[in-house]
Amino acid sequence: MDESVGKVNKFDVLGNMNLRTKTLLAIGLSAFILILVVVISFFIDPKSITTNWTMMNQPPSLEHIFGTDWLGRDMFIRTLKGLGLSVQIGFFASILSSIIAVALAFLSSFNKHLDSFVSWLIDVFLSIPHILLIILISIALGGGAFGVLIGVAFTHWTSLARVLRAEIKRIKTSEFVTISEKLGQSKFWIARKQILPLVITQVIVGTILIFPHAIMHEASVTFLGFGLSPHEPAIGIILSESMKYLATGNWWLALFPGLALLILVLLFDIAGENIKKMLDPASAND
Amino acid sequence: MELTGRNISFKYSSGSRQILKDVDITIDNKKILGLFGDSGSGKSSLCKILAGHIKRYEGEVKLDGNEIPKSGFNPVQLIYQHPEKVMNPKWKMHEVLEESWDVPDSLLEDFGIQKSWLNRWPAELSGGELQRFSVLRSLNPNTKFLIADEMTTMLDAITQVQIFESVLKIVKERNMGLLVVSHDRDLMDIICDEVIYLDDINHVDI
Numbered sequence: 001m002d003e004s005v006g007k008v009n010k011f012d013v014l015g016n017m018n019l020r021t022k023t024l025l026a027i028g029l030s031a032f033i034l035i036l037v038v039v040i041s042f043f044i045d046p047k048s049i050t051t052n053w054t055m056m057n058q059p060p061s062l063e064h065i066f067g068t069d070w071l072g073r074d075m076f077i078r079t080l081k082g083l084g085l086s087v088q089i090g091f092f093a094s095i096l097s098s099i100i101a102v103a104l105a106f107l108s109s110f111n112k113h114l115d116s117f118v119s120w121l122i123d124v125f126l127s128i129p130h131i132l133l134i135i136l137i138s139i140a141l142g143g144g145a146f147g148v149l150i151g152v153a154f155t156h157w158t159s160l161a162r163v164l165r166a167e168i169k170r171i172k173t174s175e176f177v178t179i180s181e182k183l184g185q186s187k188f189w190i191a192r193k194q195i196l197p198l199v200i201t202q203v204i205v206g207t208i209l210i211f212p213h214a215i216m217h218e219a220s221v222t223f224l225g226f227g228l229s230p231h232e233p234a235i236g237i238i239l240s241e242s243m244k245y246l247a248t249g250n251w252w253l254a255l256f257p258g259l260a261l262l263i264l265v266l267l268f269d270i271a272g273e274n275i276k277k278m279l280d281p282a283s284a285n286d
Numbered sequence: 287m288e289l290t291g292r293n294i295s296f297k298y299s300s301g302s303r304q305i306l307k308d309v310d311i312t313i314d315n316k317k318i319l320g321l322f323g324d325s326g327s328g329k330s331s332l333c334k335i336l337a338g339h340i341k342r343y344e345g346e347v348k349l350d351g352n353e354i355p356k357s358g359f360n361p362v363q364l365i366y367q368h369p370e371k372v373m374n375p376k377w378k379m380h381e382v383l384e385e386s387w388d389v390p391d392s393l394l395e396d397f398g399i400q401k402s403w404l405n406r407w408p409a410e411l412s413g414g415e416l417q418r419f420s421v422l423r424s425l426n427p428n429t430k431f432l433i434a435d436e437m438t439t440m441l442d443a444i445t446q447v448q449i450f451e452s453v454l455k456i457v458k459e460r461n462m463g464l465l466v467v468s469h470d471r472d473l474m475d476i477i478c479d480e481v482i483y484l485d486d487i488n489h490v491d492i
């Protein structure tokens with residue numbers, strides 16, 4: 001009898017903690033794995049990915065869980081290194097993207113002409129396919145990690161900018177903003193002190209949600225051969241190289257790195273959605 | 287000193303009801319003026335026009351015969367009817383006051399503001415408590431005219447008197463002009479030197 005009472009209580013506790021704890025757990029776990037990937041990839045000794053002629057084209061085994069490639073390199077280590085690079089590029093691209101979004105959204109709030117200019121800019125960027133634009137910008141900047149980073153950053157700011165522009169417009173009609181104006185505060189002061197604190201959580205969530213897109217687009221562009229140089233151990237490079245060997249039956253070369261990339265992107269999505277839920281419980285049901 | 291509104295006509299949008307028509311009103315700092323009217327008759331709208339919070343209207347508002355500058359500190363300060371909407375939810379109460387001026391401790395006391403409230407968010411105070419902050423904020427040393435739109439509706443009778451006494455003291459000291467807006471006729475008869483009925487100066491057809 002005692003046992004069953006204990007069981008009921010246990011259920012109660014779980015029920016109580018449920019939503020918030022689950023959310024925090026999801027955020028913590030995905031953040032932990034992502035940071036782990038970056039840290040590990042950072043400490044991988046390049047020597048461990050060197051060619052090993054005795055170990056060519058090994059299918060997955062306990063020793064090489066992702067198998068080895070045509071040069072005998074361990075695919076698990078290559079994948080980790082590639083993911084680390086992707087996360088780094090994704091990180092800087094998302095931050096740059098959201099800086100652009102914030103700057104343009106605030107710019108649009110200063111006067112009508114700037115507002116129409118920003119709206120026009122958003123429409124222009126939305127009307128060109130992302131991949132095409134990334135490739136064009138990346139080529140224009142001479143390719144490489146920098147080109148891809150700028151290309152991805154310049155194509156991912158639009159939706160955040162649109163959301164922020166609408167939100168700032170709404171806040172600007174608030175009575176506390178009018179009162180600030182009549183107390184003699186400048187537009188710039190009002191933007192910084194009144195509006196920014198009210199949109200900052202949206203900016204943070206928006207930045208995190210750009211992350212998975214940035215990583216996917218970086219990988220696709222690199223896969224198509226317009227991104228990172230073949231010497232960089234990017235996940236897109238690994239995938240495109242592996243395609244050549246698929247026909248020879250080396251299925252593990254593309255399958256595991258591809259899955260790993262998918263899981264990474266999903267983790268970011270989970271983290272982003274959960275942070276959104278936590279910061280803004282009202283929109284949790286949308 | 288004189289704050290005048292001449293021929294003020296106003297509607298919220300082109301298709302909507304005419305709220306004010308050819309309203310003339312003069313407030314001077316020698317007597318306290320009361321504006322009285324039914325709910326929805328346009329008192330708050332007129333207040334916002336006089337304080338420059340509504341930009342699009344017909345007619346003119348002048349301070350001692352001069353146009354009031356659209357930017358910079360406005361010597362005509364408005365105390366809003368609804369204290370919940372007039373503070374940034376992400377600001378602590380001390381920031382709300384500091385935005386306007388350095389309020390001396392003695393005044394905080396006069397307005398019944400407890401020191402501990404200064405470190406709270408607006409959501410952590412009652413409507414009546416917020417209203418006191420809203421009133422104090424408007425009493426910037428450069429304020430020449432104060433427009434009090436239902437300044438004390440959120441307060442009980444005793445606190446109402448207390449706040450009005452404190453405001454009146456400052457208004458007298460600084461020689462400011464004051465427009466008291468309310469639909470509480472008894473209160474206005476006690477405080478104001480003259481009370482006008484909005485419908486008497488508003489020429490809209492109903």
Ligand SMILES: Nc1ncnc2c1ncn2[C@@H]1O[C@H](COP(=O)(O)OP(=O)(O)OP(=O)(O)O)[C@@H](O)[C@H]1O
Nearest residue numbers: 298305323324325326327328329330331332367469
């Ligand atoms: N932002 C707005 N947009 C459209 N109509 C409005 C707006 N604010 C007020 N009104 C309308 O204008 C009319 C006058 O409103 P106002 O707030 O000036 O009345 P009031 O005399 O202050 O009323 P109360 O005594 O209830 O405060 C009302 O009919 C109201 O519905």
Ligand SMILES: [Mg+2]
Nearest residue numbers: 329330367435
């Ligand atoms: Mg009103």
